[in-house]
Every structure is written in C-alpha cells, then in structure tokens.
Amino acid sequence: MLMFRPFFLFLLAIHTLSFQLVYSHNESGEWSCESSDSGTHLVAEYRPGVVTIDGHPDEWKDIGGFDFPLLLALDPHEDDAYKGGKMTVKALHDGKDVVFLLQVDGEYAYSQGNNNKCPSAALMFQIGENATYHNMGGCKESPESCTNKTCRGYEVDLMHFSIGTAIPGRLYGGNLVDVGTGGDRFGHLVDVYSWNPHCRYLDGLGPSGTNNTAQNDWKGAWWHSSFNVHSGFVDEDSPYASNGKKGTYYFEFSRPLRTMDRFQQDAQFKIGDTSKFSAAFWYPEDGKPWHGSGHYTISCDWLPLDFISGGSTLTGTRTATASSWDAAVAFSLLFSVVAFCLSVYVVNRVSMRRDAPYTEMTRL
Incomplete structure (x- = not known):
C-alpha cells in the first residue's frame, strides 16, 4: 500500500496545481460597486421530493426564481455585461439538502479536456462574519502569511464546476477516490474555501498542509438545451452537440444544509435563517479560453438567501x-x-x- 502513496500525492499535487491555475485572479485599478439588487432576497423554499440532480430543468418550472444580468466581477458595469443574456437562479430545500438551479443562455461551446474552453459555474457563500464579497473574503494577508489564525473571520465557501471532463447529465462532486479533500478529479466539481483570491484551497488542504478529514459535500450536473438525447450520454459521445448551437445551459447543484466541517471551510445553513450568497459564470467568448478573473457574477455584493420554513x-x-x-x-x-x-x-x-x-x- 505504501508504494501507491507517492503516486497519490503526485496526483493530488497536480490536481491542486490545476485548481490554482483555473482560479488565477489578477486585479488592476480601482474597484467600485453600485449594486442594483440591494433589495433582492433569494428564497430557498421548502419543496421536498421535487428535484432530481441530473441537469434537466423540467422539475423547476413551478419554482420561482430571479433573473440577474451577468456583470464582470472586476469591472461590474452594464456596458460590459455578458452578451448571451441573464442568469436565472432558483433554490429550494427539503429540510436536509439545499438545491440550486443556474440557467444561462449561451451558444453551445465545448472542448473536451479543456476546462477553459467550456463554460463554468461557481457559487460562493459567506462563512466568517468579516468576509466580504469582493476579494473572496477580503483578508489583507499575503499568501505567505494567510492562515486560519491571521485570517480568522474572513472565510468564504466556494463551489466551482468546470465541465471540460464532465459528461452532460452525469453526477459529479464528492466521490470515494477523493475522500480527504474537496477535490473531484473526474468532473472538477470542487469544494473550496478562501480568505482572499490568493489564499484559496480545496477543503482539507491549506497553508499548513492537509487535515485528511474534509470531504466534497457538493454534487451537481449540467445540461444544454440543444442536446437531442435524453437517454444518457457517455464519454465517447463528446462533444455531445455541434458548437455554436443556440440554447441554454443548466447547472444543478445540491449540498447538505449542514456538513461535518470542523475547520470553518463550509458555510452552514439553517432553516429560517438568511445566508449571504453569490454566483459566477465563465464563458469562452469567440472561442477564446476564459481566464480565472474574467468571470461574470450576478451582483457586485452579497445577496441574501432566505431558507423558508413551513x-x-x-x-x-x-x-x-x-x-x-x-x-x-x-x-x-x-x-x-x-x-x-x-x-x-x-x-x-x-x-x-x-x-x-x-x-x-x-x-x-
């Protein structure tokens, strides 16, 4: 068994490195926010037994949602909004799990094995009371000095899904192979926490190494309305549809309201309470790979998410x-x-x- 340990650590290092590259974040100039969604409250209704996580939106037709223009995270002005259209966000819970649907219009773009040439989606939640939306927590420490002590109270929870190796309609996220971290080597639906854009880690990892007790609590699937096969795809069917076809992307995600986290790496949700939330979207416009800081978001500040009871x-x-x-x-x-x-x-x-x-x- 010992002979496999160096190989596992090598794979883990490669996976972590690729995660860091995907999340490269470079900001220049002064950032300002004039949010027009300050009065918007997202609602996660109590709807048990309604949704199956498969990427298909059929079960969501009777669930209310909100439409948001997608603005560049580092330059949130309407002139540079995502040209494909708005993002619709819906949420519900069944008393045990919370479930999200992100719906975005966009021409089909897929390049197998190349995450940056495929659309990507992410969710972010406040954990620490001092954590800001801007700068993913806003801790002022550098990568050399950020720790769970120096950045205590600035934690944010992130879920990121890059679909370059994810088969449409299939479930990704937590799996037995990656137990001990928030990683997902099969579909890159990863469970992450951060204190700022330069101090981001898979759950279970950090500047002091690994704690080996974390897990990826998220599961998710994706779909595009241009697909004409509903019986199920396999990997050999890639690219699944012709690039450039008009349609809509659907991303479904679920996670337990409460997790087994003991290290301030997961947001904890409670029925009847309000959490702070945001969502992001990456798209390879004109066929060009996207870069980590070139994503669009639904707001330039936290949005309240109410977990409705009863x-x-x-x-x-x-x-x-x-x-x-x-x-x-x-x-x-x-x-x-x-x-x-x-x-x-x-x-x-x-x-x-x-x-x-x-x-x-x-x-x-």
Missing part, C-alpha cells in the same frame, strides 16, 4: 384543516337531516293521535 408545511396544514372542516360540516349536515326527518316523523305521529276520537276517562 411554506409547504403551511399549505399541507391548510389542506389538512380544510379536510377536517369538510368532514365536520358533512357530519353536521347529516345530523341535521336525520334530526329533521325525526322531527317530521314525531309531528306526524302526534297529528295522527289528535285525529282519533276523544274518550273521557270515567272516574272510578
């Missing part, structure tokens, strides 16, 4: 109450009919007795 429960309660009320009304109506019939019978009997000849009782 939405469907209230509906169910109302239905149950209505059923009980209907039963009570039916019983009362039946009782009234029986009482009325009984009254008619009694009155009829009394009337018949009054018609009989009166006979005075003789005294003894």
Whole structure:
C-alpha cells in the first residue's frame, strides 16, 4: 500500500496545481460597486421530493426564481455585461439538502479536456462574519502569511464546476477516490474555501498542509438545451452537440444544509435563517479560453438567501384543516337531516293521535 502513496500525492499535487491555475485572479485599478439588487432576497423554499440532480430543468418550472444580468466581477458595469443574456437562479430545500438551479443562455461551446474552453459555474457563500464579497473574503494577508489564525473571520465557501471532463447529465462532486479533500478529479466539481483570491484551497488542504478529514459535500450536473438525447450520454459521445448551437445551459447543484466541517471551510445553513450568497459564470467568448478573473457574477455584493420554513408545511396544514372542516360540516349536515326527518316523523305521529276520537276517562 505504501508504494501507491507517492503516486497519490503526485496526483493530488497536480490536481491542486490545476485548481490554482483555473482560479488565477489578477486585479488592476480601482474597484467600485453600485449594486442594483440591494433589495433582492433569494428564497430557498421548502419543496421536498421535487428535484432530481441530473441537469434537466423540467422539475423547476413551478419554482420561482430571479433573473440577474451577468456583470464582470472586476469591472461590474452594464456596458460590459455578458452578451448571451441573464442568469436565472432558483433554490429550494427539503429540510436536509439545499438545491440550486443556474440557467444561462449561451451558444453551445465545448472542448473536451479543456476546462477553459467550456463554460463554468461557481457559487460562493459567506462563512466568517468579516468576509466580504469582493476579494473572496477580503483578508489583507499575503499568501505567505494567510492562515486560519491571521485570517480568522474572513472565510468564504466556494463551489466551482468546470465541465471540460464532465459528461452532460452525469453526477459529479464528492466521490470515494477523493475522500480527504474537496477535490473531484473526474468532473472538477470542487469544494473550496478562501480568505482572499490568493489564499484559496480545496477543503482539507491549506497553508499548513492537509487535515485528511474534509470531504466534497457538493454534487451537481449540467445540461444544454440543444442536446437531442435524453437517454444518457457517455464519454465517447463528446462533444455531445455541434458548437455554436443556440440554447441554454443548466447547472444543478445540491449540498447538505449542514456538513461535518470542523475547520470553518463550509458555510452552514439553517432553516429560517438568511445566508449571504453569490454566483459566477465563465464563458469562452469567440472561442477564446476564459481566464480565472474574467468571470461574470450576478451582483457586485452579497445577496441574501432566505431558507423558508413551513411554506409547504403551511399549505399541507391548510389542506389538512380544510379536510377536517369538510368532514365536520358533512357530519353536521347529516345530523341535521336525520334530526329533521325525526322531527317530521314525531309531528306526524302526534297529528295522527289528535285525529282519533276523544274518550273521557270515567272516574272510578
């Protein structure tokens, strides 16, 4: 078993390096934010047993969502917005897991094995109370000095899905091979945390090494509306459709509301509470590979995400109450009919007795 350990560590190093390259982040100039979505509250409704994570949007048709223009993260101005259209974001939970749907119009672009020439999506959540949306947490420390102590309170939780090796409709994310980190060597749907753009790590890894107790809690799948096969693709079917076809990308993601994290690397969600959230999208425009800092986002600041408790429960309660009320009304109506019939019978009997000849009782 020992002979495989160096090979595993080599693969892990390569995987971590590729992750760092994908997330390269270079910012120049002064950054400013004038968010037009300050009053928007995303809502994760309670809808158990509705969605299957397969990339298909059919089950979401009755779930409300929000449309957001996609603006460049480092230069959030409408003039440079993503030209393909807006991103629709929907969310729900079943009391155990939270589920997201990201829907973005875009011509089909896919280059197998090259993540940067395929669309990519990410979610980000605040963990630490001081964590800012801008600069992925906003800790001022450099890569040489950022640690879980020097950047305590600036943690953000990230999920990133690069689809260059992911088959449409197939499930990716946490797998047995990558247990101990937030990695996913099969589909690159990775579970990440950061303190700033230059201090980002797979769950379980960090500046002090690995803790070997983390896991990738996310699962997800993707789809494009131009696909005409619904029975399922395999790897040999790549590129799955012709590049340039107009349509819509769909990304579905799920994760437990609460995880086994003990190192401030996962956001923890609670029904009835509000979390801070954002979503991002990368696209290889004009066939050119995207770079890490060239992504679009749905807002230039955190957006509140409300986890609604009892939405469907209230509906169910109302239905149950209505059923009980209907039963009570039916019983009362039946009782009234029986009482009325009984009254008619009694009155009829009394009337018949009054018609009989009166006979005075003789005294003894």
